[in-house]
Amino acid sequence: MINCALPNSEFVTRRQQFIDQMADNSIAVFFAGKEVTRSNDTEYLFCQDKNFLYLTGFNEPEAILIMVKSGDGQSFLFCREKDPFQEVWHGKRVGAEKAQSHYAFDQAFNLADFKEKFTELLGNKEQLWFCHGIDKANEQQLMSCLAKVKGQSRQGITAPNIIFDCQEVVNEMRLIKSAAEIAIMKQANVISGGAHQRAMEKCRPELYEFQIEAELLHEFARHGARHAAYNSIVAGGDNANILHYTENDQPLVDGELLLIDAGGELHGYAADITRTFPINGIFTEPQKQLYQLVLSAQDKAIAAIKPGVTLGELNDIACEVLTQGLLALGILIGDYQQLLNDKACKKYFIHGLGHWLGLDVHDVGDYQMKNKRQSRPFQSGMVLTIEPGLYIPADAIDVEEKWRGIGIRIEDNILVTDLGHENLTVNAPKSIKEIESIMAAQK
Template identity: 60%
Template sequence: MIKNTLLPAAEFCQRRSDFITKMPANTIALISAGKEVTRSNDTEYPFCQSKNFYYLTGFNEPDAILALVKGEGVEAEQSVLFSREKDSFQEVWHGRRVGQLAAVENYQFDLCFSLAEVSEQLLPLIEGKSSVLICQQEHGVFEQQVLSWLAEIRKLARTGAKAPKSLVDCSEIIHEMRLHKSDAELDIMRQVNVISGAAHQRAMQRTSAGKFEYQIEAELLYEFASNGARYPAYGSIVAGGDNANILHYTDNDEALINGDLLLIDAGGELAGYAADITRTFPVNGQFSVEQKAIYQLVLDSQNLAISAIKPKQTFAELNRLVCNFLTQALYDLGILKGDITLLLAQNACKKYFIHGLGHWLGLDVHDVGDYHSNQQREQLRPFAPGMVMTIEPGIYIPLSDKSVDEKWRGIGVRIEDNIAVTESGFENLTVNAAKTIADIEKVMAN
């Protein structure tokens, strides 16, 4: 049974209140919604809301604008939405709109006006403020719109109107808030992980030589949508054989070959929140000796990293643990050659472990939040309860690598789980996608 996954309006209302608390006095923050993107002539891609806007509103229509006002006292604080007006003609063609009355009632904004009323209602809110806060890196077009509003106010200087003197990027405020998940957010992320884990299990059970990668992708999408995650959180990677050694492979158009591995990196999106799970398994259901060896060392390195997660831990330390482990393991297999002490000092495994160990996860797959990286690109941000991350070590040995024995070439393995930091350690949200060699072979035998 699909649960009601919508966050309560009160949670979004509290987020706006918390954001206003972090704003300087006598400022206004303007956050814009996403826009529809044309796919072909007069049809659009499925709408995806701006994540910062959604985080503060829960409102899922395009073109809207959120204004958060902070005056000199608490009584001068306001949340004001500007959105598309109710229009029976447009709604017949393009779908229902929330409208202004329902926006106030259902989303708990203090006021809501139509977009046609922006000049009349928004400019007086901007006038007299010391600065305007916007998310500068997201919407260059919106920034130009804000500058045009400031220019309109400056034209009225002779009447005593005062335009804000600066635009301030408020992205960091929102990003820090988004980095720490509430109990309600974590519950949604548990649900989308269960849905996505079931999709990976389905893919294992329906994989066989001769099928195309896109046919397995279709099985994933079916399982997502059947359980309430209507859309994937990102373009699914379904990479057979040497395609697994292309990190962001999304063509998904080749036939699966008996004896190859299949790497699937896919997750559903539920109520805006993403899962990001990777599993690698044999097309024919049985790992070869070489595939087992590579797979097991990747799995062991992932378990090593996950078991070390706790508050105050860092990605930098997890990376050291994993790189030391993988370098030694690849040396023991004869894939890395030379002096082991020097290999360890050089993080020699990075020849085959070519990406980072993980990233923040939430409303975005590669979610926002400062990693506190130093000049050596070490991520020193201490973990704290409520943070959610991926842990995804991988080993990639392309067919073109002539430096290794032929038996290893063409093997690409990544294993990825979604992990929440708790008060005492961690919670693995990825609970139902087979991961051990024995479990994978058992699932594929049924």
């Protein structure tokens, strides 16, 4: 299952696509992530800044990418220098020489040369591009160099008079996935779907939530997704009504449901899958009714996905199904159309229907909010989640007792294609029959 990362040609193409969108005679700067201290002299596992990763494929901390738009454009990388002593303690470094040849930058330098070289490149440029909101130390470094160039005006050197936030440019590029990206995301989904099935197979009453979490992490890692894309939610019973529950420290109770929201990260790309199933392997009748309602809402929303449709329109579809179902079950009371107009189902469906997915779990990209509706038309190459849910806390005294303490969410990852869509979440069981059959086989 372990696959190679994206080819270097992919990153070269991305850099050129970015340069093509830059203003003439401009310069852009992107910073790599930094190692973060966990405690005393230990660090969290390094996670590269996703914009930097998208444009370079270079996975070391503290590096800097410069792109210059003059002529056809050029790219420069600054990275940590080779250091035998540091490499013995902390791991191998690529170094500038290998970085230039292997990653196909026009030039590469040691990080210590950045200020001098950047100041030189900044001279006589008209615009400076970077993503606003970056680490303050990095921004101060840029402003220091800019001030130095401004101080050279007597020598006839001019400084950029426009500072441009280029985050939206990168966001738009990242929103439409290439064939190579889609291949990785498909694989991430297969790995993550297998982990959800493993969780169903291993689940038993009186195990703890963290023991099921361990099964997920095991399945991710043994197929090449060493890291979870986000902190896994393994929520038994009423814990499922806490949307971002990550304590995962409670025992699993016979007769309750288990909601798992978890996905692996493969070569930087995230899967984001949610499944809900009975801890003992058999849905009760109330659980079954609510579960099938959520599944029906998801199925109908996914079926409508194609270019030109919007997430706002899908949300309307899901709300229609949920409102009708909640009314039929007696959880909502009143006139259907009025309940729909009042968005009454949102009392129990308390989050959005989905979000973009890619290098980040909640990936970048404009949703084009108009009147609080996500009105951006889908395009081929977008990937999004569809995740309706119903949440009825244990203390919800305004509903019948049989519904209380039930939290259900079902989430798949969907690729928009030229003709419609493709569900990437192919092997995570979600029908009642599939789930009960798999869990029965393990008893």
